[in-house]
Amino acid sequence: MIDLRSDTVTCPTPLMREAMARAEVGDDVLSEDPTVNALEERCAGIMGMEAALFVCSGTMGNQAALFAHTQRGDEVILEQNAHVGLYEAGAFAVLSGLTLHKLAGRPWGVLDPNEVRDAIAPDDVHRARSTVVCLENTHNVSSGTVITPEQTRAVAEVAHAHGLKLHIDGARIFNAATHLGVEPRALTEHADSVQFCFSKGLAAPVGSMLCGTRDFIGRARRARKLMGGGMRQAGVLAAACHVSLDVVVLRLHEDHANARLIAEELARHAGVSLDLNAIQTNIIRFSLAPEVMEGRRLAALMKERGILVDARGGQRFRLVTHNDVSASDAAAVAQAFAEILG
Numbered sequence: 001m002i003d004l005r006s007d008t009v010t011c012p013t014p015l016m017r018e019a020m021a022r023a024e025v026g027d028d029v030l031s032e033d034p035t036v037n038a039l040e041e042r043c044a045g046i047m048g049m050e051a052a053l054f055v056c057s058g059t060m061g062n063q064a065a066l067f068a069h070t071q072r073g074d075e076v077i078l079e080q081n082a083h084v085g086l087y088e089a090g091a092f093a094v095l096s097g098l099t100l101h102k103l104a105g106r107p108w109g110v111l112d113p114n115e116v117r118d119a120i121a122p123d124d125v126h127r128a129r130s131t132v133v134c135l136e137n138t139h140n141v142s143s144g145t146v147i148t149p150e151q152t153r154a155v156a157e158v159a160h161a162h163g164l165k166l167h168i169d170g171a172r173i174f175n176a177a178t179h180l181g182v183e184p185r186a187l188t189e190h191a192d193s194v195q196f197c198f199s200k201g202l203a204a205p206v207g208s209m210l211c212g213t214r215d216f217i218g219r220a221r222r223a224r225k226l227m228g229g230g231m232r233q234a235g236v237l238a239a240a241c242h243v244s245l246d247v248v249v250l251r252l253h254e255d256h257a258n259a260r261l262i263a264e265e266l267a268r269h270a271g272v273s274l275d276l277n278a279i280q281t282n283i284i285r286f287s288l289a290p291e292v293m294e295g296r297r298l299a300a301l302m303k304e305r306g307i308l309v310d311a312r313g314g315q316r317f318r319l320v321t322h323n324d325v326s327a328s329d330a331a332a333v334a335q336a337f338a339e340i341l342g
């Protein structure tokens with residue numbers, strides 16, 4: 001099957017499995033796993049930050065960051081469709097006792113610095129303290145669109161001028177960097193923390209990395225333990241992540257080209273709503289007019305052709321390209337859409 005439901009469906013590559021089998025390990029809760037320690041140091045360097053913490057998932061990375069940046073009762077400012085607010089099971093409230101101030105923002109997940117400034121609570125006992133601004137790069141709900149270094153800096157300046165921290169949910173930040181042709185640190189240099197995932201476009205089976213100052217990472221390490229995320233011989237997982245950084249990041253542009261090929265085919269058909277300008281990385285979002293076909297029927301016809309698409313959104317679809325979708329697979333997907341919708 002060609003599985004386009006998500007980039008989380010990727011399986012570890014043969015190189016990853018080999019590295020996992022050979023990994024030197026130790027007890028990571030005691031900071032004694034050499035493979036994890038090397039990965040943390042490597043990632044801190046890539047993101048231009050002092051320190052890093054290997055965590056189980058993107059959700060844990062974001063939530064450990066919020067926990068470490070805030071006190072109970074604080075408020076986080078973020079875009080209305082951000083993953084942190086919508087798709088992390090309300091963890092910001094349950095784990096850290098936070099409320100959210102959601103902003104409409106500009107298109108594609110970009111925050112308007114003036115809107116952020118207006119959202120920051122004054123020092124007033126009636127108001128929750130605003131302590132963190134969160135950006136998501138790439139922006140999942142907007143089709144994997146990219147926030148530029150300049151847009152990030154503009155938000156950081158407002159946040160910092162008012163004593164707030166800037167956290168980046170960079171689950172797919174390597175996709176953003178690839179699209180812009182910049183080093184990832186160009187996207188994080190104005191932020192106080194960033195979380196990114198190995199288990200999405202980078203194709204590793206498990207793991208995310210949270211980066212920030214040494215002090216912040218110390219607090220996040222405690223939060224990780226509190227959340228039950230202290231792993232022991234986690235070097236077997238970190239070994240696969242090293243392969244992600246050695247090999248998989250270098251091919252992300254292929255995922256982007258494959259997504260564009262499929263999106264361009266879809267955009268040719270009447271009844272398909274799709275903004276080609278928003279197809280910048282590996283995510284395609286489109287909707288299908290019900291008079292053309294029911295969404296479930298499209299998914300069933302694709303499945304008959306060996307292609308899995310997520311049919312949970314009714315007439316709305318998200319397709320994601322990744323390491324297990326080759327250029328010829330993408331051509332086959334485009335051909336299948338052409339046959340079914342043509």
Ligand SMILES: Cc1ncc(COP(=O)(O)O)c(C=O)c1O
Pocket residue numbers: 056057058059060062083084136138140169171172197199208
């Ligand atoms: C933008 C974004 N942030 C965070 C996450 C959470 O990652 P995980 O599923 O590893 O918890 C996801 C997952 O899809 C995501 O798309």
